Amino acid sequence: MAGAGADPSCCRGAGGGGRVPATAINVIYFITLAGSASVGAFLPLYLFNVKQLPLKQVGLFGVLQPFTKFVAAPLWTSAADVFQAHATVYTAGALVACGVRMLYLPADGFGAIVCVLLLAELLGAGAGPMLDASVLATMADPDEWGKHRLWGAVGFGTAVLVVGYVLQWSGSFLPMFVMHAALTCGGVALVRQFLPLGTVSLEKRNDGAVDKSHALGAPAAPCGPASAPAERVSLTAARVMHILFGSSQRLAFFVVVLLSGMCTGVINNFLFLFLQHDLGASTGLVGSGRLPPPLSPSSDVLSLPVFALHRRYPRLVSFAVIRIALLSSCSSNLPFMSWCDTY
Numbered sequence: 001m002a003g004a005g006a007d008p009s010c011c012r013g014a015g016g017g018g019r020v021p022a023t024a025i026n027v028i029y030f031i032t033l034a035g036s037a038s039v040g041a042f043l044p045l046y047l048f049n050v051k052q053l054p055l056k057q058v059g060l061f062g063v064l065q066p067f068t069k070f071v072a073a074p075l076w077t078s079a080a081d082v083f084q085a086h087a088t089v090y091t092a093g094a095l096v097a098c099g100v101r102m103l104y105l106p107a108d109g110f111g112a113i114v115c116v117l118l119l120a121e122l123l124g125a126g127a128g129p130m131l132d133a134s135v136l137a138t139m140a141d142p143d144e145w146g147k148h149r150l151w152g153a154v155g156f157g158t159a160v161l162v163v164g165y166v167l168q169w170s171g172s173f174l175p176m177f178v179m180h181a182a183l184t185c186g187g188v189a190l191v192r193q194f195l196p197l198g199t200v201s202l203e204k205r206n207d208g209a210v211d212k213s214h215a216l217g218a219p220a221a222p223c224g225p226a227s228a229p230a231e232r233v234s235l236t237a238a239r240v241m242h243i244l245f246g247s248s249q250r251l252a253f254f255v256v257v258l259l260s261g262m263c264t265g266v267i268n269n270f271l272f273l274f275l276q277h278d279l280g281a282s283t284g285l286v287g288s289g290r291l292p293p294p295l296s297p298s299s300d301v302l303s304l305p306v307f308a309l310h311r312r313y314p315r316l317v318s319f320a321v322i323r324i325a326l327l328s329s330c331s332s333n334l335p336f337m338s339w340c341d342t343y
Contacts, residue, residue, distance in 0.1 A: 020138045024194040025148045028187060030155030032131065035183030037159040038176050039101055045272050045286070046104070046173045047113065055273070057110055061117055062269035068121040069128075076126025077133075086198025090130045091188055097124025098184040102177055134195045159183070164287015 047053045047061065080089040100120040107113045132149070136142050159179070166175045191197065275281040 020194050020196075022148065024190065025135055026151040028131070028135075028190045028194065029149055029152035030158075031183055031190065032155070032187035033152035034155035034159035035098075035180055035187055037156040038163050038180040038183060039104075041156075041160045041287075042163060042167065042173070042176050042272065043104075044269050045276065045283075046176075048273055048277075050173055051107075051113060053110060053113070055270075058273070059269055061114075064114070064117060065121055068118055069125040072122045072125035073129050077129050080126065080130065080198060084198060086130060086134075087192065090127050090197050091192060093124050094127040094184060094188050097121070097127070098181055101180065105174070105177065130197060131191060131195070134191075134197050138195065161287045165284040167287075168282050168284040 043061070044058050047058050048055070076089055076093060080086045097120045100116060100123060103116045104113065107116050132145075135148065136145055139145060139148075163176050163179060166179070167173060272286045275286045276283070
């Protein structure tokens with residue numbers, strides 16, 4: 001029995017573990033992003049082929065989806081902070097949004113489909129940021145986050161490949177919704193099992209040290225009262241704006257991200273339609289659009305050697321990070337442009 005004043009839960013993460021295994025983080029990202037890809041990657045094909053929407057309306061969906069998340073995500077995460085209901089907001093948001101996406105199946109007409117999209121994105125917008133924040137907070141070294149998040153990209157590419165051939169084999173789009181539901185539920189279960197949503201934060205003790213007792217790879221903290229009271233680090237709006245836009249390098253970064261996002265939006269919304277309807281590719285071959293070049297203009301698998309290079313030569317890669325981002329953004333569109341020219 002714990003002694004007086006001791007907190008028997010202070011050394012346990014979610015599910016009662018003393019620390020979060022690195023492998024669990026990798027699997028969570030793999031499954032979560034695979035679930036997102038199961039529907040997201042093939043939704044333009046579904047809307048065009050099954051729902052008979054014109055291309056301009058398919059493109060409108062590509063605009064509404066990220067902008068809806070941009071507006072809704074801060075609202076959900078702020079509400080979770082205010083009411084200290086992170087686990088509830090994450091779980092309900094991810095599962096309810098998944099359920100709403102099943103309404104794509106009976107939805108008929110542009111207006112009904114737009115309502116499904118807006119409702120799903122509004123309800124599920126907070127899940128992704130809360131997952132990332134929880135993982136970052138549980139890590140002993142936040143700089144290691146990228147190598148774990150990388151497995152999300154690998155899961156995304158793997159799911160697109162598998163779903164493509166499953167759709168080709170079945171001749172129906174129903175399996176992508178089934179796989180989306182199964183993977184989403186599995187990801188939520190793993191998050192609830194391993195990640196202490198909302199219970200871990202970077203705190204500064206009075207001696208100036210950073211408290212990361214639940215951090216990924218860190219030993220479990222001893223149970224009992226803390227040696228020094230913790231003072232939560234506060235971020236004002238002015239401080240956040242300074243962090244984001246306080247230098248020319250940060251502004252350049254956001255410009256590159258904006259341009260890269262525009263290029264990615266074109267690829268994600270119209271590449272599969274182009275491959276299938278203009279080049280006559282099968283759904284299985286379309287799904288290989290996430291494999292390495294020359295098959296794919298947007299490779300997820302090639303993220304592996306890039307991260308490995310960054311781990312070995314961090315200064316070399318960081319020195320030209322903006323140039324690398326801009327170069328990769330341009331090169332990712334070259335195969336797509338070459339296909340158009342050849343066609």
